Amino acid sequence: MEIEELWAKYNNLLISTFEGEDCHDNVKEMLDKLGERLILTPSSRFIHEPGCCPGGMINLALQTASKAVRLIEAYDMQFGPTKRSVIKVALLHDLGKVGDLRLDHFIPQDSDWHREKQGAHYKLNDLKGLQRMTISHRTLYLLQHFGIKLDQQEWLGIQLAQGFHFEENRWYVHGEPELAMIIQHAKHVVSRSFWSNNSSSRA
Numbered sequence: 001m002e003i004e005e006l007w008a009k010y011n012n013l014l015i016s017t018f019e020g021e022d023c024h025d026n027v028k029e030m031l032d033k034l035g036e037r038l039i040l041t042p043s044s045r046f047i048h049e050p051g052c053c054p055g056g057m058i059n060l061a062l063q064t065a066s067k068a069v070r071l072i073e074a075y076d077m078q079f080g081p082t083k084r085s086v087i088k089v090a091l092l093h094d095l096g097k098v099g100d101l102r103l104d105h106f107i108p109q110d111s112d113w114h115r116e117k118q119g120a121h122y123k124l125n126d127l128k129g130l131q132r133m134t135i136s137h138r139t140l141y142l143l144q145h146f147g148i149k150l151d152q153q154e155w156l157g158i159q160l161a162q163g164f165h166f167e168e169n170r171w172y173v174h175g176e177p178e179l180a181m182i183i184q185h186a187k188h189v190v191s192r193s194f195w196s197n198n199s200s201s202r203a
């Protein structure tokens with residue numbers, strides 16, 4: 001799918017997911033302000049990881065949303081999180097990878113050695129002025145800045161989306177909401193699919 005098609009799909013799905021909510025116009029404002037940068041944001045620095053390309057973040061977010069919806073349908077989770085909440089968190093959980101309101105989190109790798117030896121096509125932006133934050137924390141900051149409201153499970157779904165190997169997330173082990181578990185599972189399925197396809201193409 002071309003990057004313009006990816007952006008149109010992401011943009012339209014996110015706006016429709018907030019349809020009828022008080023912060024619907026705030027979502028449009030955020031997409032207008034961050035749109036061009038979001039389109040170009042990769043999901044990873046390394047070519048051997050999913051989403052190491054322009055559009056990588058929104059592509060993986062869309063895939064995660066699709067897998068997450070299939071999971072709640074497969075398990076017939078009538079009393080679990082709503083489809084709307086699942087899509088909302090799946091599309092937004094990696095938003096912090098864009099950076100802050102001015103500076104990008106990822107910038108192109110300018111070292112040929114790192115590109116050739118490590119497959120690092122991007123590097124982390126170390127410019128002064130970009131506050132060091134986890135992806136989840138920066139995501140939640142951006143949503144707060146634009147006035148985009150989340151309920152408790154949605155907030156935790158974003159906070160825990162990067163996994164329980166982060167120290168701040170370990171406290172929630174065995175107490176995490178179902179929404180967070182669904183998002184993590186969907187992300188895992190997307191990653192496994194990427195690695196499986198790459199292994200097949202190299203065989």
